[in-house]
Amino acid sequence: MLSTYQFPENFLWGGAIAANQTEGAHLEDGKGLTSVDLLPTGKKRWDVMLGKLDQLTPIEGEFYPSHEAIDFYHRYKEDVTLFAEMGFKSLRVSIAWSRIFPNGDDETPNEAGLAFYDALFGELLKHGIEPVVTIAHFDVPVHLIEKYGSWRSRQLVSFFETYAKTIFERYKDKVTYWMTFNEINMLLHLPYVGAGLVFEEGEDQEQVKYQAAHHQLIASALAVKAAWEINPKFKVGCMLAAGMTYPYTCNPDDIAEAMNVDRESFFFIDVQARGEYPGYAKRFFKEKDLSIVMEPGDEELLREYTVDYIGFSYYASRATSTDPKVLENQTSGNVFGSVSNPYLEKSEWGWTIDPKGFRITANQLYDRYQKPLFVVENGLGAIDEVTEIGEIHDDYRIDYLRQHIEQMGEAIEDGVDIIGYTSWGPIDIVSASTGEMKKRYGYIYVDKDNDGQGTLNRTRKKSFYWYKKVIESNGQDL
Ligand code: BG6
Numbered sequence: 001m002l003s004t005y006q007f008p009e010n011f012l013w014g015g016a017i018a019a020n021q022t023e024g025a026h027l028e029d030g031k032g033l034t035s036v037d038l039l040p041t042g043k044k045r046w047d048v049m050l051g052k053l054d055q056l057t058p059i060e061g062e063f064y065p066s067h068e069a070i071d072f073y074h075r076y077k078e079d080v081t082l083f084a085e086m087g088f089k090s091l092r093v094s095i096a097w098s099r100i101f102p103n104g105d106d107e108t109p110n111e112a113g114l115a116f117y118d119a120l121f122g123e124l125l126k127h128g129i130e131p132v133v134t135i136a137h138f139d140v141p142v143h144l145i146e147k148y149g150s151w152r153s154r155q156l157v158s159f160f161e162t163y164a165k166t167i168f169e170r171y172k173d174k175v176t177y178w179m180t181f182n183e184i185n186m187l188l189h190l191p192y193v194g195a196g197l198v199f200e201e202g203e204d205q206e207q208v209k210y211q212a213a214h215h216q217l218i219a220s221a222l223a224v225k226a227a228w229e230i231n232p233k234f235k236v237g238c239m240l241a242a243g244m245t246y247p248y249t250c251n252p253d254d255i256a257e258a259m260n261v262d263r264e265s266f267f268f269i270d271v272q273a274r275g276e277y278p279g280y281a282k283r284f285f286k287e288k289d290l291s292i293v294m295e296p297g298d299e300e301l302l303r304e305y306t307v308d309y310i311g312f313s314y315y316a317s318r319a320t321s322t323d324p325k326v327l328e329n330q331t332s333g334n335v336f337g338s339v340s341n342p343y344l345e346k347s348e349w350g351w352t353i354d355p356k357g358f359r360i361t362a363n364q365l366y367d368r369y370q371k372p373l374f375v376v377e378n379g380l381g382a383i384d385e386v387t388e389i390g391e392i393h394d395d396y397r398i399d400y401l402r403q404h405i406e407q408m409g410e411a412i413e414d415g416v417d418i419i420g421y422t423s424w425g426p427i428d429i430v431s432a433s434t435g436e437m438k439k440r441y442g443y444i445y446v447d448k449d450n451d452g453q454g455t456l457n458r459t460r461k462k463s464f465y466w467y468k469k470v471i472e473s474n475g476q477d478l
Contacts, residue, residue, distance in 0.1 A: 001402070005409025007475040012130060012420025015083060015443075016092035016377050018137040018182065020066045021429040023096065025073035029112035032102030033057075033142040035150075035196045036066050041435035041450065049190040049433075051199040056146050063452060065430040065437070070446045071456055076120055078458065079427055082444055084127035086464060087471040091129050092376050092422040093120065094137030094182065097163055104141035104159050105148075109166050117167075121174040131175050132376065132422065134239065135164055135223065137182040138432065140196030150196030151187075151212035154295070157219045164223040168230040176235055178227060179311045179376070180220040183241035184272070185265040187213055189335050193432070207290050214292050217271050217302065224305035235308040237374060238272040240265060241336075242312040244361045248321035248339055261320050266368070273310060273369045275303040309419065310369050313377030314404075317341070317357030335433060349381055349439060355403035362411035362418065372417045378404055379424035381431065381439040384461065392445050392461035401463070402478045409475060423467075427458065443467050 020036040027033065038053060039045050040062040047053075058064055072079060083091055097104065099113030121131045140150050148155050168178075187194030188209055195212045199205055220238065227234040245261045247254035263280055270278045276299065285292060318338035321327055331340045331350045338352065345353045358378070365373055380400035384392050401423060412418055425441030428448075437448045443464040448454035469477045 001478050003406060003409060003476055003478045005475055011474060012090040013471040014088040014090035014422040015426025016422040016424050017429055018094045019096035020139055021432060022069050022072040024067060024069040024071045026067040030102055030110040031096065031113060032098035034096060034098040035140040035142060035145060035192065036138055037064060039435060040064055045435050049193045051191045051197050053192060053198045056142055065435045069430050077123055080123045080127060082458060083129060083426060086443065086468045088129050090132050090420055090422055091124055092132040094134035095167055097136060097139050098141040100166060101141065101163055104144035114170055121171060125174060132177040133175050134179045134182050138193045145196045145198060151215050152197060152208050154215055157215050160219040161222045165226045168227055172231045176233060178234060179237045179239045180223050181216055182239050183313060184216060184239060184268045185241055188264060206288060210290055210292055218298055220272055221301045221305040224307060237309040237311040238269055238307045239311040239376060240269050242314050242361050242365060243317050244357055244364055246317060246319045248319050248326050253322040257322050258320050271302055272307050273371055275306045309372040309374050310365055311374045311376040312365060314358050314361055314375065316352040317354040347380060348383060353400065355407045358404050359407040359411045362416050363414055366416040372419045374419050375421045377424040379441040381441055383438055384440050384445060390459060394461045394463045397463045398466045405475060405478060
């Protein structure tokens with residue numbers, strides 16, 4: 001199907017992955033244990049993600065999917081070749097903090113870890129693929145959790161700053177696009193995932209979360225400062241888990257509620273992109289009796305070092321209401337929680353499918369921030385069947401992506417400045433929320449099941465050839 005959408009020249013089409021969901025080799029070549037390495041599968045995973053971790057070492061008998069993941073650490077050359085075959089212009093990856101600083105507070109970095117990303121970025125550039133790098137994607141060295149209580153401690157700011165400076169220096173000639181914290185707003189919903197937080201009995205969790213958020217926001221500003229100093233050509237973005245919240249009705253109470261729910265997320269980006277704590281946040285802290293400890297100079301840092309672009313993920317819109325009866329009807333699977341929207345379909349995991357919401361969300365973000373947007377995640381997690389002759393006919397995934405890319409085209413027509421689109425999991429990887437392999441996003445199938453069984457062989461799906469055409473035609477052939 002030919003579209004009429006005009007995507008900018010040099011639009012960064014590609015895909016996005018994260019170290020802990022892809023690399024495996026979790027203790028190889030000097031890498032330290034990281035927060036996500038302690039996330040098992042099953043119900044226990046959820047408890048840990050919420051900050052109820054009982055021990056800081058893997059438990060015998062539990063299955064930890066990050067330990068091997070899809071073995072990208074050893075197979076990245078093969079995978080990059082496949083991405084290049086699709087014509088990728090960019091690949092978003094994350095660096096595993098604990099590959100560079102195994103404990104987080106080490107005096108010197110681990111050369112083997114640095115060398116791995118050197119080789120990976122070199123391989124990408126060899127194929128004309130621009131690396132887009134997330135500095136922290138749901139990843140805190142376990143030693144920092146054990147010794148300092150993770151991001152609740154101000155000390156994490158300087159460890160992160162050292163880590164960021166180290167990778168900026170090392171890759172200053174290979175990488176231009178950076179992002180500080182993946183889905184920074186996720187900290188409020190999955191505090192262990194977003195910030196390595198493990199709560200103590202009776203602790204005021206809200207207070208801890210917002211203090212940790214302040215530390216991440218300062219760390220992010222310091223990273224922007226260091227980046228600009230090390231290479232003025234660097235572009236540093238924030239990264240928001242986006243998706244507009246719709247009011248369930250036109251009752252002003254519902255409208256105000258939807259505004260408040262969205263502000264829980266905008267809070268982070270308002271600070272990172274506009275440079276100060278918004279008034280509604282100050283009011284919230286006052287009413288909740290939360291006191292955020294700041295150091296002299298923090299406000300100036302936030303004001304001066306705002307991000308260059310807004311990276312965001314979009315999977316679904318959400319809906320909310322003030323009517324308790326309506327609130328009972330929640331969709332499952334979405335970590336944010338949402339009232340079920342009667343106008344929209346859902347994925348097999350209960351995530352609302354709303355292509356038009358993508359256009360609305362992009363417009364909303366651009367209206368609010370007036371900075372370039374980078375769509376760094378979007379996609380459909382679905383179960384794929386392999387036919388007898390080994391083919392995967394994932395038309396449902398093509399439909400989802402086509403409809404979303406069309407709406408991105410609409411947003412661009414609306415005047416929204418979008419610089420790229422990296423769909424999530426271009427190769428099947430471990431699901432962040434469930435730890436499953438069967439929740440697949442890829443154009444490339446990986447032979448591995450939820451229990452870790454399989455050859456890890458890679459196979460091109462139908463969507464592989466479709467996405468190749470999309471990129472080749474710069475979004476004309478959808
Ligand atoms: C985002 C994360 O929340 O959504 C990714 O940045 C994650 O790490 C993606 O994988 C999709 O979620 P899931 O749970 O389906 O893997």
